[in-house]
Amino acid sequence: MKTVVLANQKGGVGKSAIACLLAHWLAAQGYRVLAIDVDHQGNMTKPLTKSGKAFVAPMSAHQVFTDAASASNGIAEEHPFVLIPSSHELKALEQQREQHNQFARNLRVFLHHADQRFDFCIIDTNPNPDIRVVASLVSADFVLSPIQLNQEALDGIQGLLLDERVGVERIREKLNPKLRFLGILPTMVEPTPYQKENLRQLVASSQIRSKMVAMVDAPTGGADYAFIPKRTAIAKAQGAGQFLAEIKGDTAARDSWREIQPVIARVAQLMGAA
Numbered sequence: 309m310k311t312v313v314l315a316n317q318k319g320g321v322g323k324s325a326i327a328c329l330l331a332h333w334l335a336a337q338g339y340r341v342l343a344i345d346v347d348h349q350g351n352m353t354k355p356l357t358k359s360g361k362a363f364v365a366p367m368s369a370h371q372v373f374t375d376a377a378s379a380s381n382g383i384a385e386e387h388p389f390v391l392i393p394s395s396h397e398l399k400a401l402e403q404q405r406e407q408h409n410q411f412a413r414n415l416r417v418f419l420h421h422a423d424q425r426f427d428f429c430i431i432d433t434n435p436n437p438d439i440r441v442v443a444s445l446v447s448a449d450f451v452l453s454p455i456q457l458n459q460e461a462l463d464g465i466q467g468l469l470l471d472e473r474v475g476v477e478r479i480r481e482k483l484n485p486k487l488r489f490l491g492i493l494p495t496m497v498e499p500t501p502y503q504k505e506n507l508r509q510l511v512a513s514s515q516i517r518s519k520m521v522a523m524v525d526a527p528t529g530g531a532d533y534a535f536i537p538k539r540t541a542i543a544k545a546q547g548a549g550q551f552l553a554e555i556k557g558d559t560a561a562r563d564s565w566r567e568i569q570p571v572i573a574r575v576a577q578l579m580g581a582a
């Protein structure tokens with residue numbers, strides 16, 4: 309099982325939307341998918357539950373941190389697509405400082421238990437960089453960081469990599485050498501001159517370019533870097549709990565899916581999907 313964490317301390321950048329799209333896509337490709345929502349806001353739990361596609365495990369995601377044995381029982385039934393839903397208890401984990409190492413160990417034990425049952429695990433995280441995010445990064449294979457193209461988010465790129473607690477480089481150095489940064493994925497990109505300029509500037513910086521999700525193995529120009537456009541159909545599908553690819557008779561949904569399908573497929577491919 310390959311585990312990917314959607315992470316960015318900035319809120320509302322499209323982490324949950326991409327987590328859902330990726331989970332649906334991988335499940336539709338025939339992979340066995342485990343989705344874990346460690347954000348108490350439940351923005352992956354709501355749409356995946358509504359979709360009816362995922363079996364909702366009879367437990368809450370806080371148990372993967374507090375009680376690995378009972379969490380493992382929660383995925384005992386054979387289902388190809390399982391959601392471990394969010395709950396309010398998740399919020400309290402950060403205050404239990406003396407338990408933090410144990411929380412991280414429990415998640416690792418749980419993921420180890422799930423390893424043979426699933427092909428991919430997708431962890432959607434909360435925006436505040438707390439123990440849930442640290443523990444997820446410590447046990448993951450990959451991290452993907454959606455960002456929005458505004459100045460504040462661009463200023464935060466260094467933090468994604470170098471933040472003392474949740475920076476990917478720091479986690480890799482200190483706690484999880486196998487963690488691989490899939491990259492920065494600009495989301496909700498609008499066709500405004502300002503956003504186009506921001507995207508151009510990102511790609512122009514060789515340091516940042518090397519951290520972006522590229523659509524091909526040897527990118528040569530701006531067009532080779534992935535981004536997700538801002539589309540009402542994406543937000544609508546997320547709100548309604550539908551998989552964008554499967555919405556029938558809606559031209560906007562079809563067009564939006566056509567735009568983003570190559571990006572979702574590329575991310576899946578970078579994680580080893582065929």
Ligand SMILES: Nc1ncnc2c1ncn2[C@@H]1O[C@H](COP(=O)(O)OP(=O)(O)OP(=O)(O)O)[C@@H](O)[C@H]1O
Pocket residue numbers: 318319320321322323324325326347349351433434435495496497536537538539540542543544546547
């Ligand atoms: N590409 C997109 N185009 C239009 N709307 C989008 C797009 N991606 C996400 N949205 C919408 O933007 C809002 C925020 O997205 P989302 O919940 O995925 O962000 P998030 O990073 O998970 O937020 P949080 O940090 O609070 O967890 C949601 O209403 C979602 O449906």
Ligand SMILES: [Mg+2]
Pocket residue numbers: 323324325347351352432433
């Ligand atoms: Mg979210």
